[in-house]
Amino acid sequence: MxxxxxxxxxxxxxxxxxxxxxxxxxxxxxxxxxxxxxxxxxxxxxxxxxxxxxxxxxxxxxxxxxxxxxxxxxxxxxxxxxxxxxxxxxxxxxxxxxxxxxxxxxxxxxxxxxxxxxxxxxxxxxxxxxxxxxxxxxxxxxxxxxxxxxxxxxxxxxxxxxxxxxxxxxxxxxAGAHPNGDLGEDHHPETHLIPITLQVALGQREQLEIFGDDYATPDGTCVRDxxxxxxxxxxxxxxxxxxxxxxxxxxxxGTGAGTSVSEVLDACRKVSGHPIPSVAGIRRSGDPDILYADNSKAVSELKWSPKYTSIEQIVETAWKWHSESPSGYRSG
Ligand SMILES: NC(=O)c1ccc[n+]([C@@H]2O[C@H](COP(=O)([O-])OP(=O)(O)OC[C@H]3O[C@@H](n4cnc5c(N)ncnc54)[C@H](O)[C@@H]3O)[C@@H](O)[C@H]2O)c1
Missing domain, CATH: 3.40.50.720 (NAD(P)-binding Rossmann-like Domain)
Known part of the structure; x- marks a missing residue:
């Protein structure tokens, strides 16, 4: 087509x-x-x-x-x-x-x-x-x-x-990047959690600021899909x-599962092998505690299902992209 x-x-x-x-x-x-x-x-x-x-x-x-x-x-x-x-x-x-x-x-x-x-x-x-x-x-x-x-x-x-x-x-x-490592996220400014966290591992930021750790979630940080x-x-x-x-x-x-900011941070630490220091900051206004999808309609009617079902798998692809192209597409 x-x-x-x-x-x-x-x-x-x-x-x-x-x-x-x-x-x-x-x-x-x-x-x-x-x-x-x-x-x-x-x-x-x-x-x-x-x-x-x-x-x-x-x-x-x-x-x-x-x-x-x-x-x-x-x-x-x-x-x-x-x-x-x-x-x-x-x-x-x-x-x-x-x-x-x-x-x-x-x-x-x-x-x-x-x-x-x-x-x-x-x-x-x-x-x-x-x-x-x-x-x-x-x-x-x-x-x-x-x-x-x-x-x-x-x-x-x-x-x-x-x-x-x-x-x-x-x-x-x-989230994530192409497994080949030649396509990925390159936003200016970057506002998404995984690239920002990995920028700390790459020495481009000092630490990760977590926007609130007192949400009504198991570890206190926001949960997203x-x-x-x-x-x-x-x-x-x-x-x-x-x-x-x-x-x-x-x-x-969406995957139908929620992952907290702390869980994303742990996955980034594990995948990058970097301690990635973090600090708890204040909440951003309007951030709900938990958001995740019921994807059953997409699964049954579109016959779609996500292949990447763990946050670690997702972060691995993002890390490949960011570590091989630390300046994004400008890395050449
Ligand atoms: N990234 C996410 O997590 C997410 C989540 C939900 C929905 N979306 C939606 O997915 C779409 C793509 O998001 P993304 O993260 O790839 O964003 P992106 O900013 O990387 O890509 C958007 C593209 O649209 C182009 N563009 C913007 N305005 C234009 C215009 N007036 N004329 C021509 N081109 C224009 C930009 O140059 C850019 O290449 C957007 O519609 C966004 O709202 C993204």
Whole structure:
């Protein structure tokens, strides 16, 4: 199939592009490189398949969809930092909501009717019960989550007006790197726990600050569902088989198990062989105690299951990437 990935120069997009290529698909990347890396595209689909442009450029999107004979779009381009979304809410609205609407309009003009999008656990906000199923109320507690909810609502409206088929994958915490060691996480600033912890092992930070150790969890630190980025990539491939006109289908993509910050830290110490000093700091506002997925819908309907089921396995791949490329893609 001819597939366009928006945000294909980013962390999850580059792994997804490689997984699709391995399945024999023709893959093009549309990315403005605001947060992504040309090198990641070079290592996957090749630079000749990269269009450097913004989602807001509807005409350019339409032209690429038509000229490349695109049959399916995988839409990952977005801003995804919770803290930044709170300080720059309009920028997030414009990029994540209006950017998605521009894509829908281009797809409509180019007669492309298949769409897989990345949504997030942040649409659920702070649920009172665990695990989280897809039927839980959508009640985001930050601007990032609100923009993804707005995107979901726009998609629901669009499918009611056309024969568009949509799968929205609500990822939990993406983690790890490609086992080859040549693709991985390289965000500026980095806000994700595993890269930050491994930066201490690499001597790039003095210590890990743990944001609160008095949560209602067994060891007092927050519990999250870390899902390997290659497992996220394979979920998109599974999703291609269930696309069905006139519907938005939602799936949680997580392992179904929670891991605490202390457990992640222990895994990073064990894998890197470094003591990784840590200090308990104060809580960040709005961090729920525990979040993990009920992934049974993805398992039964998408026939998806995560291959990386232990935090140590996930950290091993991240460590390979970060230790071999300590400056990320700039390491060459
Ligand atoms: N990383 C996670 O844990 C996580 C969890 C849940 C959902 N998500 C979602 O997954 C998607 C990918 O996340 P990621 O971690 O790979 O992020 P990323 O920042 O690494 O990748 C996003 C890519 O989109 C591009 N982009 C952003 N705005 C654009 C625009 N207007 N036009 C063209 N390109 C644009 C960036 O340059 C970047 O390459 C996002 O939609 C994010 O909201 C991520």
């Amino acid at each position: 001819n597939i366009l990935i928006t945000g294909g120069a980013g962390y999850i997009g580059s792994h997804t592009a490689r997984a699709l290529l391995e399945q024999g698909h023709k893959v093009c990347v549309f990315d403005n490189l605001s947060r992504g890396h040309k090198e990641a595209v070079q290592r996957t689909v090749g630079l000749e398949q990269l269009t450097i442009a913004s989602l807001h450029d509807t005409d350019r999107l339409t032209q690429v969809l038509l000229s490349e004979g695109i049959e399916l779009v995988i839409h990952l381009a977005a801003f995804a930092l919770v803290g930044e979304s709170q300080t720059r809410p309009e920028m997030y609205f414009r990029n994540n909501v209006l950017g998605s609407q521009s894509l829908l309009s281009a797809m409509n003009q180019a007669n492309v009717h298949k769409l897989i999008v990345s949504s997030t656990t942040a649409v659920y906000g702070t649920p009172r019960q665990m695990p989280i199923t897809e039927s839980f109320e959508r009640a985001p507690v930050n601007q990032y989550g609100r923009t993804k909810l707005e995107m979901e609502l726009s998609l629901e409206h669009a499918v009611s007006q056309s024969d568009l088929a949509v799968v929205a994958l609500r990822y939990f915490n993406a 870390y899902v390997h980025v290659c497992d996220l990539a394979s979920a998109h491939i599974c999703a291609m088989d269930v696309l069905s006109s006139g519907k938005v289908q939602y799936f949680n993509i």
